[in-house]
Amino acid sequence: MEPILIPTEKGIYCPMGDFYIDPLRPVDRAVITHGHADHARTGHGHVLATPETLGIMEARYGKKHATHVQPLELGGKLDHFGVAISMHPAGHILGSAQVAVEAQGQKIVAAGDFKRALDPTCPPFEPVACDIFITEATFALPVFRHPNPDEEVKKALGRLALTPEATLMIGCYSLGKAQRMTMLLRKNGYDGPIWLHGSMVKLMNLYERFGISFGDTRPLTREENPGDGDIILCPPSAMHDRWSRRFEPLIRAMASGWMTVRARAKQKQVNVAMVVSDHADWPELLQTLDEVAAGEVWITHGREDALVRACNMRGQLARPLRMVGYDDHGDVES
Structure with a gap:
């Protein structure tokens, strides 16, 4: 047949x-x-x-x-x-x-x-x-054997706790990964503001229209900047460009299943490699x-x-x- x-x-x-x-x-x-x-x-x-x-x-x-x-x-x-x-x-x-x-x-x-x-x-x-x-x-x-995503998020939050004057910047894809990372951060005890790169705002709002609640999320603007100990979500491509430098000191983290591969993590020049995959x-x-x-x-x-x-x-x-x-x-x- x-x-x-x-x-x-x-x-x-x-x-x-x-x-x-x-x-x-x-x-x-x-x-x-x-x-x-x-x-x-x-x-x-x-x-x-x-x-x-x-x-x-x-x-x-x-x-x-x-x-x-x-x-x-x-x-x-x-x-x-x-x-x-x-x-x-x-x-x-x-x-x-x-x-x-x-x-x-x-x-x-x-x-x-x-x-x-x-x-x-x-x-x-x-x-x-x-x-x-x-x-x-x-x-x-x-x-490829993905670890518990909660433990990966705790690695990044632990690094932030040791450097409270810094801002944690997490590189993640704008559709799916950004929303999941926000929920994982909330689940693991972070209840502060999560600042969003401009490319993420429309899709975060769309998720909320379908009933997903993220807590305190804020678009990054020229007028407002994150405070010490805050978290930024942005596309991986923005993590090392001129835009990101205005938020120094930064802890840079990447959330991707490819972070299992050490060479990829090293290539991305991140402080925390988070193996979180969709x-x-x-x-x-x-x-x-x-x-x-x-x-x-x-x-x-x-x-x-x-x-x-x-x-x-x-x-x-x-x-x-x-x-x-x-x-x-x-x-x-x-």
Whole structure:
């Protein structure tokens, strides 16, 4: 039996329903898993996504990012030309969804990006039994075993406690990671102001409109500066530019799954390397494959070959999709 989804140069395509999942270029019909820019692009005719993802796309690209949009809640299901499409929590960021596609007795789940760690800014990942599971492979090497994020945050807060006259600057991606870091800081006892780089304000406000409360967050302006012992969140690219120098003395920290790699941490010239990731690590990828119990696994964007080999050693059919255009997330989004 031929799969009801096929990989193409434009993205994962469903011929029966004539739609793409996370297409790499403008198409007539797109189903979007989440709002990160390598998955959610502009210029599509029709876009189906969760209300939160549509909100993110509008905030980033404007109301005319697509000709027509249709929201589908997590847990929702619709029929499109005889193809059942349903959305299931991916646990990656606000609104992130696994897209389940079912027709002709076959079910395929495209997970998009996902994580298994609990995150109060989005519903937890939901394993969905299927015939074919399409998984990311960002951290698909045995070396990647993410530590407890609370302990990583405590490292940075501990460093700040030892240098109370300094300001803690945390480099993190503006969508997903900044919001999660804010909640982790609150959970671990920091109740002071969290100052936001200008690029983060719109998305933080969007999360709050969807019911996520962050406490005292403030946009950084020319008129206001953080006090001693305060915390700044900014994109990694801003941590060493002229903008950041006005806040010295600084403790610079970076929150990314790539901080596991010492060379990357050293390259970023940070005082505190925080291994906090919004992607599944190696044990979590294998756990997920066990739970969805798919007969076949398709692997995309990341360390595809290592995960293919692990699947084969476990007696599971697997194939790398070799799709060019999805970022493996470098240092920023992961």
